[in-house]
Amino acid sequence: MTCVANFFTYETTKSVVVKSWTIGVINRAVQLLIISYFVGWVFLHEKAYQIRDTSIESSVVTKVKGFGNYSNRIMDTADYVTPPQGTSVFVIITKLIVTENQVQGFCPENNLRYQCTSDSECKKPVSITGGGILTGRCVRFNATFQTCQIQGWCPAEMDNVDVPVMLEAENFTLFIKNSIRFPLFDFEKGNLLPNITAEDIQKCHFHPLKQPFCPILRLGDIVKFAGQNFTSLARTGGIIGIKIGWVCDLDHSWEHCIPSYSFSRLDSVSEKSKVSSGYNFRYAKYYKQENGTEFRTLMKAYGIRFDVLVYGNAGKFNIIPTLINCVAAFTSVGVGTVLCDIILLNFLKGADQYKAKKFEEVNLCQIYH
Numbered sequence: 001m002t003c004v005a006n007f008f009t010y011e012t013t014k015s016v017v018v019k020s021w022t023i024g025v026i027n028r029a030v031q032l033l034i035i036s037y038f039v040g041w042v043f044l045h046e047k048a049y050q051i052r053d054t055s056i057e058s059s060v061v062t063k064v065k066g067f068g069n070y071s072n073r074i075m076d077t078a079d080y081v082t083p084p085q086g087t088s089v090f091v092i093i094t095k096l097i098v099t100e101n102q103v104q105g106f107c108p109e110n111n112l113r114y115q116c117t118s119d120s121e122c123k124k125p126v127s128i129t130g131g132g133i134l135t136g137r138c139v140r141f142n143a144t145f146q147t148c149q150i151q152g153w154c155p156a157e158m159d160n161v162d163v164p165v166m167l168e169a170e171n172f173t174l175f176i177k178n179s180i181r182f183p184l185f186d187f188e189k190g191n192l193l194p195n196i197t198a199e200d201i202q203k204c205h206f207h208p209l210k211q212p213f214c215p216i217l218r219l220g221d222i223v224k225f226a227g228q229n230f231t232s233l234a235r236t237g238g239i240i241g242i243k244i245g246w247v248c249d250l251d252h253s254w255e256h257c258i259p260s261y262s263f264s265r266l267d268s269v270s271e272k273s274k275v276s277s278g279y280n281f282r283y284a285k286y287y288k289q290e291n292g293t294e295f296r297t298l299m300k301a302y303g304i305r306f307d308v309l310v311y312g313n314a315g316k317f318n319i320i321p322t323l324i325n326c327v328a329a330f331t332s333v334g335v336g337t338v339l340c341d342i343i344l345l346n347f348l349k350g351a352d353q354y355k356a357k358k359f360e361e362v363n364l365c366q367i368y369h
Helices: 002-007 021-045 167-171 198-203 219-225 230-236 319-332 335-346 351-358 364-368
Strands: 050-053 057-065 068-070 073-075 089-108 132-140 146-154 173-182 187-190 216-218 238-249 260-265 280-288 294-317
Touching (some): 057 089, 068 167, 089 132, 167 230, 173 238, 173 294, 216 219, 219 294
Parallel strands (some): 238 294
Antiparallel strands (some): 050 294, 057 173, 089 146, 173 187, 173 216, 238 260, 280 294
């Protein structure tokens, strides 16, 4: 019966006024901190009264201009930019190792790891090398030593030769045209701002302080802004990120939504690797002789890859998040009362007297008699 009686009870709030400077100061200080947090951080800094759209839609078009002198040849964008479609990811080739007139056939491997004295040394479990497929034969490479024979494109590539770097690439220019859209608000804009004229584009160069909205960027400046040395990067290859940020407050006018540019090296981990540092790739150009025999020119290219990365979000006032955060703010103010009760009930003198005043048990039978 006692358990049943305890279950069917009702608790109601009882107000007790405690005249204490210590508790009063703690209570008001906690309330002030909570209100300051919601007003300063939640509403003003984080703009919690807004609904946000983070699903930014973006398109990027790029165009590189400049001429370079490499191996007694004048190179233009068709020679050193790949892929040529002007996408958001492209490579500026700065160094080439060329192996000409390769044909399908049999030839000695030029990698000294496959130096041999007999055929038995060329019958290894893994038969694929850097140059082709091992045939199991040991053949003469030159008058000094022999290497294992391969089947593939011959002569085998020599990719450890020292070749010059096209340093003119430092002065090449990159034009970026970026269009974005926030579908939730049906908001569209581009990085070619209305105040930029055709004359400005002809002569301006991006600078984070002097010309922060110019869409023409010098490659040497991009690498410098990313904290890298252009000559070193052009020699080994690497990947540079060009980040365009669109963080817009749509409670303001259309003109206030502007892009911000930042730059960083994206392959900084591989830069420090002893196994595979930098960035390079291979491609070939194929031809046919008059008798129908196919041959090719193989190129191992070192270059700087540029990735144009677009990110952003937009916010606009909405009554629902405003009400939710206002309720959360008013509710959190009550934390001060809870903290003061804990201090009064457990740590201050006269805690027993406060308990007697705060908690009082009323029996209805006593009231009716």
